[in-house]
Amino acid sequence: MEMGTQVSGSSSWQHALVSSIEVGIVVVDTNFVIEQWNQFMQNHSGYDLNDVRGRSLFTCFDDLDEAWLKNKCQPAVEMNTPVFMIWEQRHYLFKMDTARPVTSPAEYMYQNISIFPILCEKGAVEKICFLVYDVTDQAMSKMRIEGLNQKLKEISRVDGLTQLFNRRYWQERFEREFKLTIRSKKPISVLMLDIDHFKKVNDTYGHQAGDAVIQSISKLIKKATRETDIAGRYGGEEFVILLPDTTAENAYTVGERIRKAAEKTLVEHEGAEISVTISAGIAEFNAAYTQPLLWLEAADQALYDAKNAGRNTVIVSAVNTA
Incomplete structure (x- = not known):
């Protein structure tokens, strides 16, 4: 037929x-x-x-x-x-x-x-x-449904203001990398940074100006990091970056790159030019960190030391790496 x-x-x-x-x-x-x-x-x-x-x-x-x-x-x-x-x-x-x-x-x-x-x-x-x-x-x-689900998944992971990972998702990735690092023993460092005198920016220019400054710093972070690095907004004006296959020395180079770029950046908002600096603390993984929180606290302490040292500086944790 x-x-x-x-x-x-x-x-x-x-x-x-x-x-x-x-x-x-x-x-x-x-x-x-x-x-x-x-x-x-x-x-x-x-x-x-x-x-x-x-x-x-x-x-x-x-x-x-x-x-x-x-x-x-x-x-x-x-x-x-x-x-x-x-x-x-x-x-x-x-x-x-x-x-x-x-x-x-x-x-x-x-x-x-x-x-x-x-x-x-x-x-x-x-x-x-x-x-x-x-x-x-x-x-x-x-x-279309799968695309929407993927977008929802991305939204649940990303901070809306900075387009970096949000704290919850970054913490999940951090803890996963911690476990992998114990087995692989490859160098890996975490860098914490925040914006110096950020409260003064908000008080002087308003919260919208503060948001513009946060967005500006997040762009510098994206520009300074690799695709394999895991950058997130940890809260307020504080950021965290996990740097796989990176020693503290190399992480310091990344921190300095961001610090110098921030120092040269002017954020324009409603006719005002706002200049800010950042401080950063770095901790390379070592056997002393038996829990993820201990490793993160070492970077946080280094950040605190950078603030006490006068801000606009990068400091590496003094924890014994032997």
Whole structure:
């Protein structure tokens, strides 16, 4: 029975059904030469049945992976077993336009595929039938939901003002890295910093100005750190940076880079130019820190020492590293 064209030997209702059904039907022989092709395929592929009959499926759709598809169809051909493929495994088998190319956000039709063997009178598989289901709307809906879930996940991890990690998530990462470091014994340092005389900024210029200053320092932190570093806003005007594969000496270089950049930065707010400095404390991991909190407290103490030393300075923890 030919599909998509007028056929002799089949009733008009059968032909009408096959032509109007909203499922693609493609029949090929075991060499993947096209024999049948219904109206759905004609409408969405742009090929009439007369254009494709007798041609290899792989010449009509040149992006089809021939070796992959033949392997996928092997159970149908050799064991007379249906094969199914969903769009999550492969977005499409036949690259075709969506049913609504103007209004749909999809670049192509997402498809679920059923592959059925067709037997000859002697019971051997002589043809393969592909049923093509347009699941673009379902795929788009699922991806939108997954995208929203990912955004919610990111929001739950990120501080809204600075776009650095928030304290809760940073603490989780810090404790995880602490456990990994005990096993790996690789150098790793934590750096704590805060903005000097920040209360004075708020009292003089207002909290919006204070927020602008915090955002300015967070940008300097992002610029000074690597993708593998874990930077977060610990609270108020205080920041923390975990620096994997970094000794205290190298962490000091990072701290100085941020300190010098902050010293040169003027934050403009409602006509005022606000200058600030930062102080920082650094602690490299060592065996003396049996708990994550002890390690963090060492960096905090170094920060406190930097404040007492006159601010606008970076100090490394004096805890014995032997």
